[in-house]
Amino acid sequence: MRYTVAKLSIVRQPGRNKNQLWNAVAFDDTKGKLMRKNQDIRARFTRKLLQDTLIALLAEKRFEMITVGEIAERAMVNRATFYRHYQDKYALGNSLFQEAIDQLTCDLSSPLKSPSASEVEGVITLLAASFTHIAEYSRLYRVMVMNAWFTTKMHDTLAELLSKRLRLPPSSSQNAVEGMPEEIAVASLANWFISMIRWWLENGMPYSPRQMALWCTTFISSGLFQAMGIPLPH
Amino acid sequence: MRYTVAKLSIVRQPGRNKNQLWNAVAFDDTKGKLMRKNQDIRARFTRKLLQDTLIALLAEKRFEMITVGEIAERAMVNRATFYRHYQDKYALGNSLFQEAIDQLTCDLSSPLKSPSASEVEGVITLLAASFTHIAEYSRLYRVMVMNAWFTTKMHDTLAELLSKRLRLPPSSSQNAVEGMPEEIAVASLANWFISMIRWWLENGMPYSPRQMALWCTTFISSGLFQAMGIPLPH
DNA sequence: AATGTGTGCAACAAGCAGTTGAAAAATGCG
DNA sequence: CGCATTTTTCAACTGCTTGTTGCACACATT
Numbered sequence: 001m002r003y004t005v006a007k008l009s010i011v012r013q014p015g016r017n018k019n020q021l022w023n024a025v026a027f028d029d030t031k032g033k034l035m036r037k038n039q040d041i042r043a044r045f046t047r048k049l050l051q052d053t054l055i056a057l058l059a060e061k062r063f064e065m066i067t068v069g070e071i072a073e074r075a076m077v078n079r080a081t082f083y084r085h086y087q088d089k090y091a092l093g094n095s096l097f098q099e100a101i102d103q104l105t106c107d108l109s110s111p112l113k114s115p116s117a118s119e120v121e122g123v124i125t126l127l128a129a130s131f132t133h134i135a136e137y138s139r140l141y142r143v144m145v146m147n148a149w150f151t152t153k154m155h156d157t158l159a160e161l162l163s164k165r166l167r168l169p170p171s172s173s174q175n176a177v178e179g180m181p182e183e184i185a186v187a188s189l190a191n192w193f194i195s196m197i198r199w200w201l202e203n204g205m206p207y208s209p210r211q212m213a214l215w216c217t218t219f220i221s222s223g224l225f226q227a228m229g230i231p232l233p234h
Numbered sequence: 235m236r237y238t239v240a241k242l243s244i245v246r247q248p249g250r251n252k253n254q255l256w257n258a259v260a261f262d263d264t265k266g267k268l269m270r271k272n273q274d275i276r277a278r279f280t281r282k283l284l285q286d287t288l289i290a291l292l293a294e295k296r297f298e299m300i301t302v303g304e305i306a307e308r309a310m311v312n313r314a315t316f317y318r319h320y321q322d323k324y325a326l327g328n329s330l331f332q333e334a335i336d337q338l339t340c341d342l343s344s345p346l347k348s349p350s351a352s353e354v355e356g357v358i359t360l361l362a363a364s365f366t367h368i369a370e371y372s373r374l375y376r377v378m379v380m381n382a383w384f385t386t387k388m389h390d391t392l393a394e395l396l397s398k399r400l401r402l403p404p405s406s407s408q409n410a411v412e413g414m415p416e417e418i419a420v421a422s423l424a425n426w427f428i429s430m431i432r433w434w435l436e437n438g439m440p441y442s443p444r445q446m447a448l449w450c451t452t453f454i455s456s457g458l459f460q461a462m463g464i465p466l467p468h
Numbered sequence: 469a470a471t472g473t474g475t476g477c478a479a480c481a482a483g484c485a486g487t488t489g490a491a492a493a494a495t496g497c498g
Numbered sequence: 499c500g501c502a503t504t505t506t507t508c509a510a511c512t513g514c515t516t517g518t519t520g521c522a523c524a525c526a527t528t
Contacts, residue, residue, distance in 0.1 A: 148382035179463025180449040187430035195422035215414040229413025
């Protein structure tokens, strides 16, 4: 009762516009009753509230240690209401992750199709755009990148994306000296890249997105020591 | 009752020698009563049983999803007995991890002090020895490397070890072009290395430890494409 | 204003964590 | 062997979390 009054009078009114903007381009054509319920302002508000609360809690403790009751209490929402929107806390976590990924691919659409001077320059631009996007949503990415549960999801997504985009020439048929299989390269690169992001976010993003992109590119193409600006070991 | 008979007659008897060999060099001088209780054959047997059971369960599900009751039931041990040995499942996980690390540092002591032809050759030898050790205990490392909880612990341990051993020249004072800080390099390298191990173990260790060590070294010193045996992109 | 939908509330069953005390079993030692 | 010590079992208990349900009320949509 008290909660209701507080939430509706103080928070919900100003939040309405925001929510509508956020989902402005959402699917209006799916007129199934299941989706219709998703359109309700109150429901969207509650979901956003739960998502934001989860982010806040993730900054304090590991995802596995967070309980549904805890999320509901801090969001000033009844616990039963939580279960009316998400099957469990993992479903909520997934929704959080998925929306971030969607936003990322959206933000990366322009640097992807604009042709650049060289192959390498294109990679640098793409990476820089990624870091810029991450910086914009740093509050979200910081907690995701620090939680093992999300990191695993990020790794899978990134690896899949890498293996598609890093499509390499058939190669390897000419040189009998066997090179590292693409599979290993993709899997390890994904984790390595996540580590770069994690360090950057945990340390307050002390370097520009372009600087980070440069280091990443140099490391991949020329090795660690080159990237660190150190003469090769004798 | 039934459990007791089965465990003691079938398992415990043959297990005695094994356990005594395992802990043969353990601390016999600490005569405190707390340690005395640890020396008891039954207690050591139970702890080993619980550890092995956890490994078996880790192959089936995430660490966070495993319950104490589950471990106890499969180990054919009363749940109360578990709590007389470990505070919770995390303490059991830590003991598992710590023993693996101790064994690893022990196995790596010889390649560490034997001087090699070159700096690079020394690194390769050390990495190859690591992969060999991991192969020997692959059943344990496979489940650890696949579980986020253990991976986090491995990362911290490895990063600390790297930052000590990768002591680099002061550098960076001469070149105004700033190189990647050592901090980033260490953190990202640790995760990258764990990914290499994970891929290797998940795919049935299809390449020799030395081959893996070679790829790792090449990647670090010359970049990804060089390691993959691919001509540099134009 | 009427209807459908979202939320609050309270209670519920089921499961897990961690503890406790006493009885039973196994071990170590003289 | 026999006795004292240590370990294990067993049963029960508290407290907390999960996921569900029925009902009343508030809100949104038309």
